[in-house]
Amino acid sequence: MKVKKIISALALTLAIACAAVSCKSKISDADLKTKVEAAISAEHSDISVDAKDGVITLSGTVGTDTEKQELEKAVKNADEKNVKSVVNNIVVETPQIETSTDDTDLISKVTDATKDFPTVKADVKDGVITVTGSLEQARVQTLKMALDALHPKKVDMSALTVK
Template sequence: MKTTNLLMSMVIATTLFFVGCKPKDAAIQAAVQAKEATGITVAVTKGDVTLTGEVADEAAKAKAEEVAKAEKGVKTVINSLTVKPAPLPVVISEDPTLSKNVIDAVKDFPMVKATVKDGVVTLTGEIKKPALITLMQHLNALKPKKIENKLTVK
């Protein structure tokens, strides 16, 4: 009976020792988060690491997963990182097309004169404030490089 109790006590002590040595989720999370790039969020549940956030490219996504897997106590890594989409190129209308469209846009504003040079629309003359908002919306939709507003607002 004494041997059984002693053996049972040793098994319990050994189990507690090994459970106590296992890294805690909070410690794993802190260690992984410290090594990850800015913008990456780390969550840990029972040794399973989940990465969320946005990264610049696929290489950064793979690197983040590799960093997480290398940490002691990590069982699995769920990589839910998204790659930022590439910025769309800025489209600037050509002068002949832009000039034609600008003339059409300002025809309803008889006191406004518009010129186009190198993608820049220059406005001169007079306009009322409510009409200015409408005109600027129409001109911005034409995608000029810039609009120089030299109008007098009445």
């Protein structure tokens, strides 16, 4: 009878010990959010963080895709044990390229860009470059890229004759 009581007591003690070990303390959503915000806030205070059951949701804007990926990695590294997944809703905003509308400035740049194309004439009006003349097929793309690099409103090459 004593042996049965001892075995029962040991079994109960073992069950309680196993249950206590298997219960892990779960971090609250608020604490996890605070931990993640601390990990990314040094450089990105404009990124919003939300935490729900170990799933972190990021929102906001950054300048490059690399920044977006680095933020996601930083979130995962902030608490590898409690961050189950990351929903990355960050938008990458590319800077807008300013178009050149100053015809005087654009004319001098167009003259310089077309100096190697003697059979081509380029006129500028209201930020639009109109190209006339003739040019070999192999050189059309080079001319177009040079003129596009000046950031005009438009490059119109419809009057150009391609040989």
